[in-house]
Amino acid sequence: MCYDCLLTSHVPANAISLARKALKSLLKDTEKELKKSYKQHQLSGFVAYTDKNSDHTGETHSRSTYGRSLPTFSGRGMILGSSSGGASSSHGSSRDHRREETEDDRENQCPICLGEIQNIKTLEKCQHSFCEDCITRALQVKKACPMCGRFYGQLVGNQPENGRMLVSKDSGLLLPGYEKYGTIIIQYVFPPGIQGTEHPNPGVRYPGTTRVAYLPDCPEGNKVLALFRKAFDQRLTFTIGTSMTTGRPNVITWNDIHHKTNCTGGPQLFGYPDPTYLLRVQEELRAKGITSD
Ligand SMILES: [Zn+2]
Ligand SMILES: [Zn+2]
Known part of the structure; x- marks a missing residue:
């Protein structure tokens, strides 16, 4: 009777996964037993699997043989071998089955715990897959794909x-520098309010403010405008703190996404011309997780 066929064709998928787990733990136990019996030179049915050269005279050589050959064992092969010594020779297709499962295992391996993926979770942008528990914990530490x-x-x-x-x-x-295009004018408007628990001084008032910023109305400028919109919607454009320019505390301040608050005067006056500004500000946005995809 063939256990391979029984497992793959007559048992539902979740049962196979359970059976696999059971077999893997069995594999570990069997491996221990195998090492014991190797030491005692009492190998029987396993020799066919482990070493084709069958030239394990010294202790060192036997050990390295384990290292190479054990990963190609399938759980099913092991149970066949351990339950009936001579099964390997009478089971012609076992080698193909083993190769399939090795590739399968690599695909189903979780890069975090290195075990078989449990409750697969695939990240939507990069398509890397992990156990749900593993990736949830990883994303709590750092909001990025571990791969x-x-x-x-x-x-x-x-x-x-x-x-x-x-x-x-x-x-x-x-x-200046974008004379072929018109200008996008952005106005930010905040009424006065009271700081909440997410702010440096909860309960303390802050004054309202308005700011104006300029972008060239070219394709690149409109791309940055869309990113500015995203950043604003994620409450990242401003924060509450001490003003860099006036030293006054408890005010709404810019939050490291530089805006051009003047049309002219160059970088010193936060204006144009500034040929690398649109690229730089996209880097600043990226640092806060704001990208166009
Ligand atoms: Zn995992
Ligand atoms: Zn990834």
Whole structure:
């Protein structure tokens, strides 16, 4: 009777997974037994699997044989071998089955716990897969894929919730360096309020504020505008703290996503021309997890 066929064709998938687990633990036990019996030179049915050269004279050599050959054992092969000594020779297809399962195991291996994936969870952007428990714990520590580092998670800031971002366009206003295009004008408006538990001084008042920023109305500028919108919606554009320019505490301040608050004057005056600004600000946005995908 063939246990391989019994397991793969007549038992439902979840039962196979349970059976696999049982067989894997059995494999561990059997491995221990195997090592014992190897030492005592009492191998019988296993020799066919472990070593084709069958030249294990010294202790060292036997050990290295284990290292190479054990991973290619399948749980099913082991149970056949251990339950009936000569099963391996009468089971012609066992080698193919073993190869299949080895590839299978690699695909089903969780990169975090290195075990077989339990409750598979696949990250949507990079398609890397893990056990649900493993990836949940990993994402709590760092909001990125442990395999490729891709950013996951919606970083939410503490920008006051009742602000507004208003956008208008002026085709007659030309920014130095982008004279072929008009200008996108962004207005941020915040009413005064009281700091919440997510702010440095809960219960303390902060004044309202308005800010204006400019982007060229070119394709790259509109890309940055969409990212600014995302950042604002995730409450990342502003925070509450001490003003860098006035030293005044408990005010709404910029939060490391630089905006051009002047049309002209160059970088020193937070204006244009500044040929690398659109690239730099996209890096700043990326650092906060704001990307176009
Ligand atoms: Zn895992
Ligand atoms: Zn990934």
